[in-house]
Amino acid sequence: MRPVDDGFSEEAEQHVRDLLAAQPQPPMPDHVRARIQSAIAAEPRPESDRAAGGGRGRWIGFAVAAAVVILAGFLVVPVLRKAEGPTLPLDGTTAQTACPVQPLTYDSKTRYQEAGLPTQARSLIPPGCGSGGAPAAPALAARPAAMAPRLAARVVACVVRVARSAHVMVVDRGYYDNRPAVVAVVEPPLRALAITCRKQSPRLLEDVALQ
Amino acid sequence: MRRRVDSLLVSTYAASSDEELLAAHVAGDSTAFGELARRHSDRLWAVALRTTRNPDDAADAVQDALLSAFRRAHTFRGTAKVSTWLHRIVVNASLDRLRSAKVRRTQPLPEESGDISLSDVRDxxxxxxxxxxxxxxxxxxxxxxxxxxxxxxxxxxxxxxxxxxxxxxxxxxxxxxxxxxxxxxxxxxxxxxxxxxxxxxxxx
Incomplete structure (x- = not known):
């Protein structure tokens, strides 16, 4: 390779940049695009997605989960009995100690109130979760109903849009001050949000720190 | 009731950000990742092609990268933009391809290249x-x-x-x-x- 020209001026560098910028961008060929889309479509859903009950592998997911539960039941039941609070649906074998990386999505219809939001929101946090080791309030006594997968996807997208937070930990559809709303726990920093996910204008109603 | 509540929710991904699409994929939406891949395919392809200098390797690299992103989406923590994250995965996949094809022949400069003007290329x-x-x-x-x-x-x-x-x-x-x-x-x-x-x- 030829050594770099010491006399390479700013003007010359700009010429090269202009020349490069003028190069047309090669589009992905159709056959490559089709091949990749097919590969993505054929890809099994990640384990966590199947656990949520969505996608093509729904029934396979149920069967696999059932088999795992039966095989592992004797080992994990004592542990599960000690565990409190919400867990990923069909994920009972692993969720009792680990903080799930994908959002938990509930449809509890809980009536959240402004004054009690921090406490109510903390009750959604699975044991062991929360940045900085924030102490969680006593977890929900009963597991709330899980949200339907497609609805969950939309609600999580809505929360992400409004919260612009790195990690959505829990989402629960219910009411905030007597109006339909979604309450979410996000981090960092750990906070509780109340959001209306309206079609045209998702809106943040409340944003309170949980630290 | 269900229908009414659903109608309140965002119903389309047309205006969704990359971050929203990835979150939807992680939450179980079966079409969100395909939209994300389609949205970035040309730019990812261009980077892979320039890195590997070979269309077959570029196709393999982009496919490997997107499938990897598909599987690892739940690990995305939002410390960078989704597009940056995807490009990083494609660059790494392309470099892997490049390393595994060390003996690939590089196209020589074409005979007609000659000396060119850097300022006048209207012809x-x-x-x-x-x-x-x-x-x-x-x-x-x-x-x-x-x-x-x-x-x-x-x-x-x-x-x-x-x-x-x-x-x-x-x-x-x-x-x-x-x-x-x-x-x-x-x-x-x-x-x-x-x-x-x-x-x-x-x-x-």
Missing amino acids: PIAEHTTRITVLAALDALPTDQRLAITLVDLEGWSVDEAAEILECPPGTVKSRCHRGRARLYAVLRNPEPEAGVRPPGGEG
């Missing part, structure tokens, strides 16, 4: 010749310089964004770009195949 034939020459000269650069120039000058990423993709300091990206441009300039001013173009099979 369509001259434009075509210039494009071939520029891309061939780009292909002959060391991989690190080629990648930096591809991201910054061809794809329009900022130096800081390119640094995130390449996982190196911004100063390193600037330096690689500058050295690469200087080499391109030298080659384009006075092309000498034995000096400006890597010999066949020589990635180094």
Whole structure:
């Protein structure tokens, strides 16, 4: 390779940049695009997605989960009995100690109130979760109903849009001050949000720190 | 009731951000990732093609990268933009392909390249010749310089964004770009195949 020209001026560098910028961008060929889309479509859903009950592998997911539960039941039941609070649906074998990386999505219809939001929101946090080791309030006594997968996807997208937070930990559809709303726990920093996910204008109603 | 509540929710991903699409995929939406891949396919392809210098390797690299992103989406923590994250995965997949194809033959500069004017390329034939020459000269650069120039000058990423993709300091990206441009300039001013173009099979 030829050594770099010491006399390479700013003007010359700009010429090269202009020349490069003028190069047309090669589009992905159709056959490559089709091949990749097919590969993505054929890809099994990640384990966590199947656990949520969505996608093509729904029934396979149920069967696999059932088999795992039966095989592992004797080992994990004592542990599960000690565990409190919400867990990923069909994920009972692993969720009792680990903080799930994908959002938990509930449809509890809980009536959240402004004054009690921090406490109510903390009750959604699975044991062991929360940045900085924030102490969680006593977890929900009963597991709330899980949200339907497609609805969950939309609600999580809505929360992400409004919260612009790195990690959505829990989402629960219910009411905030007597109006339909979604309450979410996000981090960092750990906070509780109340959001209306309206079609045209998702809106943040409340944003309170949980630290 | 259900229908009424559903109607309140965002019903389409047409205006969704990349972050929203990825979150939807993680939450179980079976179409969100396909939309994300489609949205970025051309740019990812361009980077892979310039990095690997071979369409077959580029296709493999983009496919590997997107499937990897599909599986690892739940690990995305939002410390970078989704597009940056995808490009980083594609760059790494492309470099893997490049390493596994060390003995690949590099296209030599075309015979008609000749000396070209850097300021006047209005003639369509001259434009075509210039494009071939520029891309061939780009292909002959060391991989690190080629990648930096591809991201910054061809794809329009900022130096800081390119640094995130390449996982190196911004100063390193600037330096690689500058050295690469200087080499391109030298080659384009006075092309000498034995000096400006890597010999066949020589990635180094």
